[in-house]
Amino acid sequence: MQSITPDRMKAIDTNCTHLGLKGIQLMENAGAAIARKVLSLDVHNNVLIVAGRGNNGGDAFVAARHLSYYDNIRARVILAGKASGIRTKDALENFNLLKHCGIKGLAEITDSTQSDVFQWFKEADVIVDGLLGTGIRGHVREPEATLIDAINTGNSYVVAVDTPSGLDPATGKGENTVMADTTLTFHRMKTGLENQGEFTGDVEVINIGVCRDAEDTVNRGDLEPLLKRRIDSHKGQSGRVLIIGGGRYSGAPALSAMAALRTGADIVTIASPANVSDTIASFSPNLIVRKLSSEILHTNDIEILKDLIHAHDVVVIGMGLGNEETIHQAIHQILPLCKKVVADADALNELQLPPPENCEMILTPHPGEFARLTGKEVEKELPARAKMLHDFSRENKVITILKGKTDIISDGKYIRQNYSGNAGMSVGGTGDVLAGIVGALFCRTDAFNAACCGAFVNGEAGDVAFAKKGYGLLATDVIEHITDIMRQ
Ligand SMILES: NC(=O)C1=CN([C@@H]2O[C@H](COP(=O)(O)OP(=O)(O)OC[C@H]3O[C@@H](n4cnc5c(N)ncnc54)[C@H](O)[C@@H]3O)[C@@H](O)[C@H]2O)[C@@H](O)CC1
């Protein structure tokens, strides 16, 4: 089973909420599993539950409630800080229930002078460590630091909730960290727990009932980290996208550019052949257009394009270019100059794969284009289609979004599906919109995440547009609703 980062786990948790599985349900399963683990130990008459003010503490409160059912167990709870400081609704609800559970002792610790309470550490057969989980940030502060020392000082058996408190669950590094005998981590192994050792003890992965779709499909939890922006960020920091398109058509690159702007890119430039550049510029005052020398994309323009490529983070190439040998030659010379590329439409013709070294490439084919790329008919059934996409992406070292009723995205390692979108989006131009969205996101995150979230945002914006316009929706309507999805 593959390990995941704490950030990925957070995205999966949030996706669960959006699918209708509440965090408090997962918390109940997590806490009940901790209690079962305590009950399985040979000696468990005195159990001390040490809880923080986040959801890791919430899991610990649930465990305390489950343990309080047994007359032969003296379950006592120490909260790090004051009850008024409990930060999440789920944790607070579970804390409040403890009043009704006959808990044998409940203390709120703010400093190390509460010596009578510290006696509880010495009396405990088992300590449940629910101080800090995947929400830990920076060096451990008080009162958690003192409580971690107290846990480590005694001879009790220590069960860590999700991760030993103090450990960085992404890297496995820890300074002031609980030394657990066993760690029960939830849903999947975390990257920082893989090398089970002095902090973690044995690590068990516990199923807490996460729905499959929270992990296998793209949802809000994947997108949310991309919506945050530093208040002091300045122009350019949120992404500079260069669109290379147009010549045969003028609308396509403009749609990509507007979509990239609405997705939050700071600077979007269109480099387009001379015959269409004025037309493209006339579509909107928001567009910056660089006129190229010829009527089609040509190798003569490579020097101009080289400077433009260096001045942007991501190149989105292909929309409306046309399908001629001169254009293919130009594209072959352009791609080695790029670090990050989204290749769509005409750039998918005669494309040489794998991409040049140091060029990360996202492809956005529809089934017809994908059939041309692979030289094979596209599988009709979803699992076979997904495998085909996975194998293609792995062999060619690209990230691919195969557009369809269900979009499938793969980087050759993982496969994800996107359910957002609707039949109204079969209208022309929505593919150009998708490429622009993906380009803007690719400035801010890794290629696979940009591809997944791009497909999701495009489909969600299309769904809002469909609710208003039905089958009359246009690609420009999808663009208008990108901001509904990209708002926090
Ligand atoms: N739906 C969910 O989100 C679920 C979360 N679960 C649990 O929730 C945990 C994550 O919960 P949270 O995101 O609330 O985070 P945590 O409970 O891990 O930690 C957040 C709390 O710790 C404090 N804190 C952070 N860094 C600190 C430091 N360096 N020193 C002292 N205090 C610090 C914060 O101020 C906050 O009060 C997981 O590890 C798991 O145990 C489970 O209940 C399953 C479901």
Ligand SMILES: [K+]
């Ligand atoms: K913990």
